[in-house]
Amino acid sequence: MPPVATLAGASTVLLLFIAGAVLAPWIAVHHPHELASLDLSQSLRPPVGFAGSDWRYPLGTDEQGRDILSGLLYGIRSSLIVALAAVGLALVGGTAAGLVAAGRGGFIDAVLMRLGDIQLAFPAILVAMLIDGVARAVLPGVAQDGRLATLVIIIAIALANWVAYARVVRTAACVELRKDYVAAARLAGARRARIMFAHILPNVIGATLVLASINFATAIMTEATLSFLGVGLPPNSPSLGTMVAIGYDFLFSGEWWLVVLPSLALVALCVSLNLLADRLRDGLDPRLR
Amino acid sequence: MKCAGARPLAALLLLAALSFLPWAGAGEAQARTLRVADQGDAMSMDPHSLNDGLQLSLTGNIYEGLTARGPTLELVPGLARSWRSTGPTTWRFELRDEVRFHDGAPFSADDVVFSLARAAAPGSDMRAYVGLVSRVRAVDTLTVEIETSQPAPILPEMLSMVYMMNRRWCETHGAEQPADKRKGMENAASYRANGTGPYRLGAREPGVRTEFERNPDYWGTIEGNVERVEFTPIGNDATRVAALISGEIDLMQPVPVRDIPRLEAAPRLRVRQGPELRTIFLGMDIESETLRFSNLDDRNPFRDRRVRLAMYQAIDIDAIIERIMRGAAKPAALLVGPGVRGYDETLDRRHPYDPEAARRLLAEAGYPEGFEVRMDCPNDRYVNDAETCQAIAAMFARIGVRVRLDAQTRSVYFPKILARDTSLFMLGWTPATYDAHNVLYNLMATPDGSGQGQFNLGGYSNPRLDELTRAIASETQDDRRQELIAQALRLHHEEIGHLPLHQQNLAWGMRGNVRMVLRADNFNDFKWISID
Numbered sequence: 067m068p069p070v071a072t073l074a075g076a077s078t079v080l081l082l083f084i085a086g087a088v089l090a091p092w093i094a095v096h097h098p099h100e101l102a103s104l105d106l107s108q109s110l111r112p113p114v115g116f117a118g119s120d121w122r123y124p125l126g127t128d129e130q131g132r133d134i135l136s137g138l139l140y141g142i143r144s145s146l147i148v149a150l151a152a153v154g155l156a157l158v159g160g161t162a163a164g165l166v167a168a169g170r171g172g173f174i175d176a177v178l179m180r181l182g183d184i185q186l187a188f189p190a191i192l193v194a195m196l197i198d199g200v201a202r203a204v205l206p207g208v209a210q211d212g213r214l215a216t217l218v219i220i221i222a223i224a225l226a227n228w229v230a231y232a233r234v235v236r237t238a239a240c241v242e243l244r245k246d247y248v249a250a251a252r253l254a255g256a257r258r259a260r261i262m263f264a265h266i267l268p269n270v271i272g273a274t275l276v277l278a279s280i281n282f283a284t285a286i287m288t289e290a291t292l293s294f295l296g297v298g299l300p301p302n303s304p305s306l307g308t309m310v311a312i313g314y315d316f317l318f319s320g321e322w323w324l325v326v327l328p329s330l331a332l333v334a335l336c337v338s339l340n341l342l343a344d345r346l347r348d349g350l351d352p353r354l355r
Numbered sequence: 356m357k358c359a360g361a362r363p364l365a366a367l368l369l370l371a372a373l374s375f376l377p378w379a380g381a382g383e384a385q386a387r388t389l390r391v392a393d394q395g396d397a398m399s400m401d402p403h404s405l406n407d408g409l410q411l412s413l414t415g416n417i418y419e420g421l422t423a424r425g426p427t428l429e430l431v432p433g434l435a436r437s438w439r440s441t442g443p444t445t446w447r448f449e450l451r452d453e454v455r456f457h458d459g460a461p462f463s464a465d466d467v468v469f470s471l472a473r474a475a476a477p478g479s480d481m482r483a484y485v486g487l488v489s490r491v492r493a494v495d496t497l498t499v500e501i502e503t504s505q506p507a508p509i510l511p512e513m514l515s516m517v518y519m520m521n522r523r524w525c526e527t528h529g530a531e532q533p534a535d536k537r538k539g540m541e542n543a544a545s546y547r548a549n550g551t552g553p554y555r556l557g558a559r560e561p562g563v564r565t566e567f568e569r570n571p572d573y574w575g576t577i578e579g580n581v582e583r584v585e586f587t588p589i590g591n592d593a594t595r596v597a598a599l600i601s602g603e604i605d606l607m608q609p610v611p612v613r614d615i616p617r618l619e620a621a622p623r624l625r626v627r628q629g630p631e632l633r634t635i636f637l638g639m640d641i642e643s644e645t646l647r648f649s650n651l652d653d654r655n656p657f658r659d660r661r662v663r664l665a666m667y668q669a670i671d672i673d674a675i676i677e678r679i680m681r682g683a684a685k686p687a688a689l690l691v692g693p694g695v696r697g698y699d700e701t702l703d704r705r706h707p708y709d710p711e712a713a714r715r716l717l718a719e720a721g722y723p724e725g726f727e728v729r730m731d732c733p734n735d736r737y738v739n740d741a742e743t744c745q746a747i748a749a750m751f752a753r754i755g756v757r758v759r760l761d762a763q764t765r766s767v768y769f770p771k772i773l774a775r776d777t778s779l780f781m782l783g784w785t786p787a788t789y790d791a792h793n794v795l796y797n798l799m800a801t802p803d804g805s806g807q808g809q810f811n812l813g814g815y816s817n818p819r820l821d822e823l824t825r826a827i828a829s830e831t832q833d834d835r836r837q838e839l840i841a842q843a844l845r846l847h848h849e850e851i852g853h854l855p856l857h858q859q860n861l862a863w864g865m866r867g868n869v870r871m872v873l874r875a876d877n878f879n880d881f882k883w884i885s886i887d
Contacts, residue, residue, distance in 0.1 A: 101758070106750075129679065131749075315591075315611070316613065317593055318597070
């Protein structure tokens with residue numbers, strides 16, 4: 067288990083990020099993609115402490131005059147929303163699939179698990195890109211509309227990640243199904259669905275929550291990677307990945323804050339999430355209890 | 356205990372490792388290969404399929420026209436040794452003797468007849484350059500007579516970019532028609548080439564690599580010492596800069612303006628800059644009854660001069676040049692830049708930047724709440740094109756015109772706007788004849804399907820300007836011609852047919868041992884490049 071000090075640090079960082087993301091509309095100088103609020107004369111200001119900086123833009127501005135801090139706040143907001151929804155969807159979908167597979171057995175079980183096996187052969191990023199690409203071809207609005215693109219990304223990341231939940235739940239459910247209380251419930255006349263969702267589910271959920279907490283950080287990185295590659299959120303939607311992609315061009319010319327700060331934010335977010343997930347696992351994993 | 360088999364094994368491994376070491380100095384012993392990169396690629400090797408600077412520049416090393424350009428863009432003989440006007444509407448071109456295509460076929464007047472007809476065919480993007488040609492006749496194997504529909508004193512200049520192809524080769528390979536880029540068509544000429552030029556086409560992988568090899572049987576002199584050229588498109592700015600710094604490439608353009616100081620400071624690298632003849636501007640759909648790609652379904656705001664003036668006055672071009680172009684551009688009020696014949700410095704005064712006035716004008720025109728419109732922009736064709744569009748989108752938003760910016764790669768962007776599938780778009784233009792008539796004819800005259808207004812993608816139309824353009828084409832007296840050009844430019848400026856932005860600077864990055872000729876039209880002739 068990680069030392070207490072590290073955990074405290076991680077929790078603080080995470081809470082700060084969450085607070086920033088929630089309060090973004092009030093504390094940010096402007097929404098970085100609200101075109102009418104951009105001022106070209108403020109472009110390329112460095113963070114405070116360097117020559118030419120301005121306290122109104124504490125972390126500097128980019129080439130179009132967008133405030134970096136505002137971009138980070140809205141970007142973290144995006145990341146958290148996407149990750150929460152994607153992980154939630156994967157959790158619910160995967161758990162349901164796992165329970166159905168375990169409960170039904172036979173052909174349905176085989177089909178679901180084989181589907182999962184096939185999908186596991188592909189890296190998650192690739193699966194997400196494929197789903198995103200197909201969506202763009204079918205719904206051309208995705209390339210432009212931030213809300214639609216967010217929905218597509220959430221579905222893509224969820225579809226890329228459901229398998230782990232399904233397998234864990236199925237295995238745990240199979241074990242539980244052999245236990246006495248299930249036999250008792252069956253004798254008492256409970257229908258299969260009731261047994262699965264009212265009796266077995268509470269006993270297998272612990273493992274899935276551990277998975278979800280680790281998956282959360284992965285989902286954030288997946289969204290950032292997709293946006294960096296240009297196949298995630300559209301360029302007019304705030305995203306840490308897009309900020310890194312734009313800032314990357316400025317690596318050689320001295321405006322380091324455009325790429326370093328969003329990257330640091332991503333790293334800090336994911337590391338603190340992973341540390342807390344570790345702690346959660348230690349608490350919830352039945353095998354370690 | 357030492358293993359008996361270890362020593363021979365070790366020797367084998369050492370040998371294998373040594374064979375992978377890069378041998379210093381081996382590069383100089385090989386043929387002089389130039390590795391050059393650009394931010395995009397030619398879309399095809401067909402010289403008539405797209406009127407794009409990069410494509411014409413690359414294919415211009417393989418193919419040639421009747422006339423050509425020297426290092427300072429002066430008109431020089433190309434495949435035609437000489438030419439003269441034999442009547443008010445006829446020209447006679449005497450062709451060079453003993454010129455062969457790369458496949459060995461002799462070049463003759465019949466190829467000229469074929470090529471000019473091909474350039475005028477429906478799928479060609481070079482129709483404007485042969486738009487005044489009404490008839491081409493082979494007088495004998497080395498003499499061609501060209502008749503024009505009206506007096507055309509600058510016909511030789513117009514023909515410098517219409518490259519000559521071999522009739523038999525095209526017929527054998529099913530490439531008699533140019534591949535129509537708008538329709539996404541391709542044929543053998545897209546991937547293979549048979550020209551008369553100083554370099555032959557080697558391998559061609561679109562978007563990946565194109566190779567050129569020196570033509571040992573070239574009719575002219577190749578002043579440079581480059582034997583092979585490897586051209587690679589590297590779209591990402593940082594990657595292209597890194598490739599030059601690391602020595603992976605020898606020459607590239609454009610150097611992103613933000614990286615120029617760094618490259619200039621690097622010990623073994625050099626940056627050469629110069630003004631380009633290309634003017635960058637925005638075009639608006641002035642033709643349609645209702646503005647497609649907007650939130651209005653019953654009117655077109657761009658048809659109202661007040662709206663166009665409002666858009667014009669919303670643009671703070673000085674801020675864009677200072678911040679986005681980092682000073683490497685010059686504001687433009689005309690679509691004709693300094694260096695183009697017909698440019699008039701006294702006319703090059705922009706309408707003033709005044710967002711307050713712009714808002715008032717919009718309200719006057721009946722758009723107090725502004726409107727929404729989609730703006731189309733390339734992201735890998737001109738210097739900082741997408742960034743400029745971004746900044747302009749923000750400026751438009753401040754006066755109420757809410758722009759949805761769609762920045763795309765050129766292979767998707769140009770077919771789209773050439774099909775006039777746009778309401779507001781960015782375009783850059785270098786007149787191939789270095790003469791204002793080319794700009795008037797292509798960009799400002801009413802589109803008539805024959806070549807006139809072929810790149811007037813917004814459909815700006817003024818019959819008086821069309822009249823002036825026709826008169827300019829046949830006017831032989833210089834000062835009278837200049838006066839007509841000034842009238843036409845003034846008219847377009849007053850009516851705000853387009854929103855001119857700036858002339859960009861060229862910036863080529865190269866290793867210290869590369870010497871090249873920097874042409875103001877950004878064409879790159881491999882035959883003038885030397886590697887020391």
